[in-house]
Amino acid sequence: MADDILRIRTPIGIDYTWSSGPGSVVYMRGLENGKLIGRRCPACELVYFPPRNGICPRCGVLLAAEVEVGPRGTITTFCVVNVPFLGQTIKIPYVAATILLDGADIGMQHLIQECEAADVRMGMRVEPVWKDKSEWTPSLENIRYYKPTGEPDADFDVYARHL
Amino acid sequence: MRDVAIVAYIEGQNTSATTLSPVEMIVPVVHEILNRANVQRSDIDFWCHGSCDYMTGQPFSFVSAVDALGAWPPIMESHVEMDGAWALYEAWVKIQTGEANTALVFGNGKSSAGDMNRALTLQLDPYVVAPLWPGFRSLEAMGARAAIDAGTVTERQMADVVSRSLRDAADNPNVLAYGYRDADELLDEPMTANPLRAHDCPAMADGVAAIIMTTADRALEMCDRPAWIRGIDHRIDFQNLGLRDLSRSNSAALASYHAGVTKDKVDVAELHATYSHHEIILAQSMGIDRSTTRMMPSGGALVANPLMAAGLARFGQAARQIFKGNADRAVAHAAQGACLQQNIVAVLEGN
């Protein structure tokens, strides 16, 4: 009966072409070759990794010099994810951390594994575990996850201004 | 009302499919327009941006545009999910409150990122019309058919509009459709969406348009001949095509009346006519005499239509005619929605 109809499903599909933009090419080519390439802002001289859009958002200018960063870094802060959600490809619980790579001035997001979630700490030193070279693409997904290095934790003062 | 003028206009390179990210498209335009007006970022009291998430396929796509502005220290800024021309309107209102004097407004879009004929259909009633995916071009063809049947537009007039636009495009390096053809040649072309031929439809583009506007005390510092906004107004019509007479545009007529278009002679009009018949419908509805007014000297949206920037570009192009002294009184117009549903009109004057 028509008056029973309260809801209909109308799936929407549109395909989009996504451009990373030339500002990210150096970074992505670096990843393809197992290197972490950031770029320095010519105005504030800080190093961005990833160099999103090749722009320093604070100064509004194009980033310049290429700078190899990492591979090790420091966890500045993190989240233990216990909630499943659509499209999630990682088993819960997992730790999503903000990692300040050595030589970079801004943290980036990645996974922490080979360590209990409860043992992850702010200031913990970590290093990347890469996928097999044959699987490398121009993506940060080439790094499977980060794992603790066993080095002593960084002092809070060292990364406090990155929170 | 405070006197406000457009003092600078810059458009980015219109391309058919850029590989730049939206932020990379905006950065050089912002730099260039600040230079053009000879001002610093700190001189801008208010920034306003127009864009649309469905053009990039990403929610909150406008957020990254803030990266392009060098928004540090933090800025007074806003965003409209509308053509950049309405960002200009928000900035004009803000200046009228007295809380800002100088504003930079911009609109940007990457029409090439997805199938816009399909995406624009999502503007329609989501329960009973959009699921049919009518295609935006088909709706515009219905509008053209209604105007032809009502006797307000002829196919010959449409071809004349296209022919003139192609001729003017030769003088504009920033267009995507060019190559002059006369009306007879154009009328020999096949229909693509009867009664529309391919050339009656806009040349879709990826692009950015930016404008700086300011009050009387600074306008002459930034521009030799500012384009004073003497009237501005925007109006909307019902969306349902069955509730409208598609052979005219009530909202364009109302906006034109409130902006004061017919109070004096119009030297130049830059109308956001994305389909050839739009120009004829708009001119009739707005009270613009196409035989005495120079129509779209830039070539208009038919030869370069960067969605979400093309309307603001009409404001910029109209202002340019004042800057250059080609016109003393110009009309700028932008539209959005199917069949000229929503319209904004401004009258710009050099004196």
Added chain:
Amino acid sequence: MALHRCAVVGVGQTHHTSCRGDVSIAGLVREAVDRALLDANMTLADIDAIVIGKAPDMLEGVMMPELWLTDSLAASGKPLFRVHTAGSVGGSTAIVAAQHVMSGLHKRVLTIAFEKQSDGNAMWALSVPLPFSMPVHAGAGGYFSPIVRSYIRRSGAPSHIGAMVAVKDRTNALKNPYAHLHEDHWTLEKAMESPMLWDPIRFVETCPSSDGAIALVLASEDVADKMPGKKAWVHSTAMRSEPTMFAGRNQVSPRAGEMCAEDVFHKAGITDPLKQIDAVEMYVPFSWFEPMWLENLGFAPKDQGWRFVEDGVTEMTGALPVNASGGVLSSNPIGASGMLRFGEAALQVMGKAGEHQIEGARTALGHAYGGGSQFFAMWVVGSEKN
């Protein structure tokens, strides 16, 4: 200081809930609009202009839905304007609408914000994966939880503060018939046992997903003066933005928020916000943001916001009641949440907040934020003209 005065003369909202399957998007919007117009003793014909806001169009799958809503709002022939500034949009929309009056342009402006999350899939719409990036995020909670952890580390706040805020807001919501969540069983002890979803954020400390709408009728001074009912005078508005991420950015207490607060208080002539503000409607989608915003807005000294919570300052009976309505933690129709804060602040100074009325509230702050804590919108409203 704007050139013309503006007052809120009508407030209307829907009952917020997880799925309003009985109405269309247009029906939901009209419900709020009709209530606001009734409150202002006006009809749609009296309205000069309409300003609409909502969060991303992809939440419902309607592109620029105001174009379609024109029909159900009988807006043909009127100016209709659409704002979108991420999570702060409800607040920004009310501000843009107020400026239509404060500029002297219009006398009666209707402003609307809505979200019908059940018509789409918000978790999908907010987490569209980008090529070549690492998909580690898990919605808004995944984004904000590390920032909360930073706050806790910096301020030394004890773990129960987030739970205290949650219990307060859920308890306040019991006094608000429009709130989505009406849960009368929360105690601090039970809240502390709530599972960690995005550690350090517990389930109880997160907001629900709601369908809902709110509308305000704004009027110029001459129009408002002739109206017998109570009104809320807009003393000041302010907006500030900064980039999502840049080297050295303070994500816990963004500078844009501090500047926005300084501006909105300055323009309203407020020199001691803690003393002069009687009620705050603050955008708190995760409970820990209450102490964080108390500091950001200048109510509490740095690293001391949590002490206000612990001492009950922000309870309905405290010196600075925050979210007497139950706040975002009790109702979150995303695009409408900011305007709900602005509207609830207005209801407080109009003396029309019903059971959740703060006795004698004369000056109130409405606050909204969005994006990566980067877009801020605020207004101060008062029972008297400024």
